[in-house]
Amino acid sequence: MKSSVITFPGSNCDRDMDVALSKFGFKNKMVWHDDNELPKSDLVVLPGGFSYGDYLRCGSMASKSKIMKSVINFARSGGLVMGICNGFQILVETGLVPGVLLRNRYLEFICKNVFIKPANKKNLYFKNIDKDILEFHIAHNEGNYFCTNDQLKEIEDNNQIAIYYCNNKGQIEEKFNPNGSIKNIAGIFNKEKNVLGMMPHPERMIDQCLSGEDGSLFFKNLINNIKNAS
């Protein structure tokens, strides 16, 4: 399976994502933001970091960079696009997924492990995943997901919520919400579920000696799902 990770000026989780994808069997290519063409890919990842220094608004300038035209076309034609952290912020700026990401509730950067729960497994990202509750890692300043009431209704009606923040028992409550996100939302799909934006970093959870191994589970499952679907 082929994957592409886009490097924007200021991306800083691009290498980590490359390491993770390669570890679980993807043939990964790094793609420069100023390129026009996307290599042939089964998965495109917009990595975390501070693209364009997060100036103006997180993700806004990156969403207009050259390569994004190809990424948007790829997504519109059904290709799998995953945006992690800053990548999620870029995705909302492109409009591929709905909503916005505000500054965290307490106006502070947060770096810690969190528990998340997939809303359902009817998508290529979480289908067949062996656990109902996963321990992922977050590291962000602007992860406070927000949308209008109308948007929220639409998102819920279309099952677009991908993952919620919860505790280790899977309870989705305000006190387990690290950043103030509406409805504890940690990740969102587009309507077709081929585009996923999420704040947590599965690529930081790929070894027992790091923060944990639920990221390994996620990537192993993802590559299997892509193989089985193709």
Place this chain on the structure above:
Amino acid sequence: MLVDENIAIEHGLKSDEYKKICKLLKRTPNLTELGIFSAMWNEHCSYKSSRLHLKKLPTKGKKVIQGPGENAGVIDIEDGDAIVFKIESHNHPSFIEPYQGAATGVGGIMRDIFTMGARPIANLNSIHFGSTQHKKTRNLLRGVVHGIGGYGNCMGVPTIAGQTSFDSSYNGNILVNAMTLGLVKKNKIFYSKAAGLDKPVIYVGSKTGRDGIHGASMASASFDEKIEEKKPTVQVGDPFTEKLLLEACLELMEGDSIIAIQDMGAAGLTSSSIEMASKGNLGIEINLNKVPCRESKMTPYEIMLSESQERMLIVLEKGKEELAKKIFDKWNLDFSVIGKTTNSKNIELFFDNEQVAKIPVNTLVENSPMYDRKWKKTKLPKKNKFKKDIYNDLKIQDILKKILSNPNICSKEWIWQQYDHTVMGDTIQKPGGDSGVVRVHGTEKAVAASVDSSAIYCWAHPLTGGKQVVAESWRNLVSVGATPIAITNCLNFGSPENEENMGEFVECVQGIGEASKYLDFPVVSGNVSFYNQTKEVGIKPTPSIGGVGLIKDYKKMITMDFKENNNVVLIIGKTEGHMDQSLFARIILDEKNGPPPEVNLFNEKNNGKSLLSLIEKGLVKSAHDISLGGIIVALSKMCIRGNKGIKLNKTKNLINEIEYLFAEDQGRYIIEINKKDLNEVNKILDKNSVYHEELGVIIEKDMVINSKTKVSIDELKSYNTNWLSNYMSS
């Protein structure tokens, strides 16, 4: 403007220093030249009060590739890999403007590291604030933490460890020391020594603005009530540009275009160009019209003294300009050929086709002033005689509550949660442990780093305090299973013109030297920050020691959390009951006098090496060094982190129970071992003549101290965990 002695004094020079300049030049300098002299001759750049004493530090060792004198020190970690590291202060700017001051401190130290060709892999910091009751402390702490995070997080370099303390001596003068480790191949290290004639001198990075002019001079003066007016001397950081600069420099460094490279830190273009020329024994010629400027009508004086951030100076091989420019264009960074190397041994500046400065390089460097300042020795204070009956009314649980929630002991999670400590995917020991540990990417090795200081001990007796900090750094590395290799030091002191402060400096340096020599733990880089004082009052002497060690197989790394019920807990090192200057004496007994605990370097080395051999044999399940607060605080932290309890044995020691639990004797560790390994461990420790005793056994959920005292782990957690976040939100 004509230059005279008054203008020189306004530039922070002394009258006789000005006279020396005129004598060296055989004429009166012009304003630009005076500015250059004042920048090169201030304390921050010239080390004029400290050089004499720093020379005595041990700087060599089998593993040392580069000692002090370069942008950073370099040590060998085998297999062709090397670690570049250094710690640096950014105290004065951080007090005036905490966010930018701290941010640019972090930016500056990272630049020092990647200037040498190393990719930064870990950041650490040592930050010190005034009393928690002081009205400025909250805002300063918040600003500094946001600044450190703001810069480091954006750069994508994990902040893996640090130290925070509060003491009223920092009320008017906080300390912000930032440390970075970088990874480089041994044969791809870059230095700042220029070589060859007629080589192009290149300016890359951000444009030059009017920010930070005289920053280094400001850092060489004491504060008074007008300090807020100095805000414009604080530099403004842009971590995004630095991230681009990092990637562009490392890309250029893959080839062989660079002869020498130097970042523009303190005193900007002035010190970077002069240092490169001086090391290469060359001259340098710069056309200041070629320097990319952010603002219009900048004068030569301003261009030379600006401390705008994220800039580098490179001496390139001839003919490589196009290739280099392409890389910097790709990363959207300014690139300009601003001059060339010459054989004149002068620094010559041109502006609008006129020569605006011409100074022999050696007058700025070798002929810079060096002072043998007067200093006063600190006598070892008399020991207090604590009467045992004062302990009778004290309940251990109450004391424990008070000490665990003390600002200097409590959990600093509120701080480090705001630092990205997991980016780069190699952090295997996060902040809160004895050392931060990162894997050497793609290998079985890991590097451990810790930063320590003990201002109270150094204040009570600088010589002992100096030794103690080095020993503590050593212990923190040993505790995670790392073999200590070398240190970097950031020496924060009051005014060198005050005999007492100067004495503190001299004796701390002596202590640091003795310990690092004995422990074979040489000093490879560092920085001195004097004038940390407001009006006449200096801070407590605060040398920060950044230690680095190697773990050959990262799977053997040790953490401090208790692991398993029924495992045996041992203490290594003897408890004599030293109470003076302990947290207990100061907080509970309100006794601020007395000597710090003695440092026995033989025991430090022997105990540490013996523990390392136990770890190497896989016999140790968890380990933690005993420092502030004594045995009971160390145990509490191991319990809290492992969510396990301990049942303490009745002590066979003849000293009072309270003294046993709270004394701060040095050279001690607590370790957890499996019962089946007890004989083997005892044998090894006995063979090495290491004092050890059984402290207790691990149990579920409670700390059982004696037949009357039992504290649940949840209680310990509640004492320790929430203090800081409550304080910050109150």
